[in-house]
Structure formats: structure tokens, C-alpha cells
Amino acid sequence: MKNKKTIIVIISIVLIYLVLAIVLFGWENFINKFQGLYIMLDSGDKWQLKDGKWSDIENEKDYNWKKFDVYIDNQLIGNYSLMYNNKWYLFDDERVSQKYEGKILAIKGNKKYQVIDFLEEDINEEDKEILNDILNDKEITYPESFTYAKKVFINLDDDQKLETIYTISNAFTNDTSVNKKFSLVFIKDDQTKILYEDKKYADYQYDMCVPKVNSIIDINKDKKYEIIIECNYYSVMGTCNQLYHQKDGNYRLAKGC
Structure with a gap:
């Protein structure tokens, strides 16, 4: 009888703790305490999402020979074990190496997510007014x-309306008609939302980033999309990736280089 009362007391304390945790931190933050996500990028970046925060993965045991959902150019190709040695290697259940071509993205964890397939298009004359307006606001001449x-x-x-993500840069061009070199990533909707911005005089352009959209992921399947921007440099080998997520209706940097 005494043991039964002890069990009831323990269960009651646990329930009280759970209720207080949910009240104090909110349901979403409470759930985040018990859910995580690992993302491996083609560049060799290795990220983890724990307790609602992004960080680099330091321990190779967290990804080497672990099974991930693997995407090539944002298309799911299957579930494979990973091995990293200056590039990603894929292995099936028999540990047979699998060939692939394209840019790899690998994800595992206990959060719901969806990798969004997207198509980049060239800008055209219809975009020129939009680009000119934002460059004028930044006091940059149109290149x-x-x-x-x-x-x-x-x-x-x-x-139910499409937004447009623009990625533009004139870094490293020989164009002398402009007053500055720039790189911009912004979302055009009813408002203009800047994700990434860099502008410099021509003499200082060689450490600039030429950005592009790497991946778009709906983590938690809450329709609040995370956007991974890939930075390519003139003077540095390799790439740098940054992750932006929505907060209070705006996009903010959640994981930098």
C-alpha cells in the first residue's frame, strides 16, 4: 500500500512539473525540449537544432554511419548511412557505397519537416523596376x-499568394558604372524583407559573398519556412551557409557561418 502511495506521489509531481513547464515556456518551446533535427549540407556544414537553437555538430559520431533521409537537388532519393571525408559518401543497408550526382542535403530527427522543391528563374525586364527601387533605397546605382x-x-x-525571393549580386564584375558592389537577398511581397545584404566600394569587394538560395525547408510543417542561403566567395575556397527562419512575421538569421 505504501509503495502504491509513493508511485501516486511521484506521478503527481511529474504531472505538476509538466503542467508548470508548459505554462511557463509555452507548448511549442516545451515540445522543442524533446525534439531535435540534424541537417548535413553539401558544403560539409553539419548543423543540429536542439532546444530551439541551431549549432554546429562537433562530434562525428552524431553523423558518421548514421541513417539520414537524403535529398539530391532537393529531391528525396532514399534513406542512407552517411560518411564524411572531405565530401559526403552514401551507403545502403549492406554498407555498399552509392553513387550520386548533384547537391546533397541530408536530414534526420524527430521533428516533422518538408524539403521544398523550387526552381530558380532568371530576372527579366519586368523585375527591373523592383530591383531599381530597392537599389535606390540603398543608394546603389543600377549595374x-x-x-x-x-x-x-x-x-x-x-x-495563397506567391512571394518572390530575389538573389542579386554584381560582386567581382568589371562594371565601372556603379558606385558600389553589392549582394542582396530579399523577399518581395506586399513589403520588402531583406534576408542578406552586403555593399562595398570596388576596392574592397574581394571578400564579398555571392549568395544564392540553397534549400527551403518547412521545419515542424507549420508553413513557416526556413531558408538556407549559400555564400560563394572569390578569395576563399568553399562555401558558407546561413539559415534564416520566420519570427514575428520577419525573417531572421538563426544560424550563421
Whole structure:
């Protein structure tokens, strides 16, 4: 009888703790305490999401010979064990190496998620007014040529309307008609939301990043999309990736280089 009362007391204390934790931290934050996600990028970046925070993975035991859902160019190809040695290697259940071509993205964890397939398009004359407006706001003259100029159409806020993600840069061009070199990633909807911005005088452009959209992921399947921006440099080998997520209706940097 005494043991039964002890069990009831312990269960009651646990339930009280759970209720207080949910009240104090909110349901979403409470759930985040028990859920995590691992993301491996083609560049060799290895990230984890724990307790609602992103960080680099330091221990190779967390990813080497662990099974991940593997995407090539944002298309799911299957569930494979990973091994990293300057590049990613894939192995099936028999530990037979699998060949692949394209950019790899690998994810595992106990959070719901969806990798969004998207298509980048070249900017055209219809985009020029939008680009000119934002460059004027930044006191940048419109360039004669771009290093990179693409757009992605996607519904980012579940409002049944497509937003446009613009990625533009004139870094490392020989265009002398502009007053500054720049790299910009912004979302155009009813408002303009800047994700990434860098502008410099031409003499200082060689440590600039030429950005592009790497991946778009709906973590938690809550229609609040995470956007991974890939930075490519002129003077540094390799790439740098940054993850942005929605908070209070705006995109904020959640994981930097």
C-alpha cells in the first residue's frame, strides 16, 4: 500500500512539473525540449537544432554511419548511412557505397519537416523596376551586369499568394558604372524583407559573398519556412551557409557561418 502511495506521489509531481513547464515556456518551446533535427549540407556544414537553437555538430559520431533521409537537388532519393571525408559518401543497408550526382542535403530527427522543391528563374525586364527601387533605397546605382541574378516563386506565409525571393549580386564584375558592389537577398511581397545584404566600394569587394538560395525547408510543417542561403566567395575556397527562419512575421538569421 505504501509503495502504491509513493508511485501516486511521484506521478503527481511529474504531472505538476509538466503542467508548470508548459505554462511557463509555452507548448511549442516545451515540445522543442524533446525534439531535435540534424541537417548535413553539401558544403560539409553539419548543423543540429536542439532546444530551439541551431549549432554546429562537433562530434562525428552524431553523423558518421548514421541513417539520414537524403535529398539530391532537393529531391528525396532514399534513406542512407552517411560518411564524411572531405565530401559526403552514401551507403545502403549492406554498407555498399552509392553513387550520386548533384547537391546533397541530408536530414534526420524527430521533428516533422518538408524539403521544398523550387526552381530558380532568371530576372527579366519586368523585375527591373523592383530591383531599381530597392537599389535606390540603398543608394546603389543600377549595374550594367550582374554576377548572379535569380528569383524563386514560393508561398512563404500560407496566404495563397506567391512571394518572390530575389538573389542579386554584381560582386567581382568589371562594371565601372556603379558606385558600389553589392549582394542582396530579399523577399518581395506586399513589403520588402531583406534576408542578406552586403555593399562595398570596388576596392574592397574581394571578400564579398555571392549568395544564392540553397534549400527551403518547412521545419515542424507549420508553413513557416526556413531558408538556407549559400555564400560563394572569390578569395576563399568553399562555401558558407546561413539559415534564416520566420519570427514575428520577419525573417531572421538563426544560424550563421
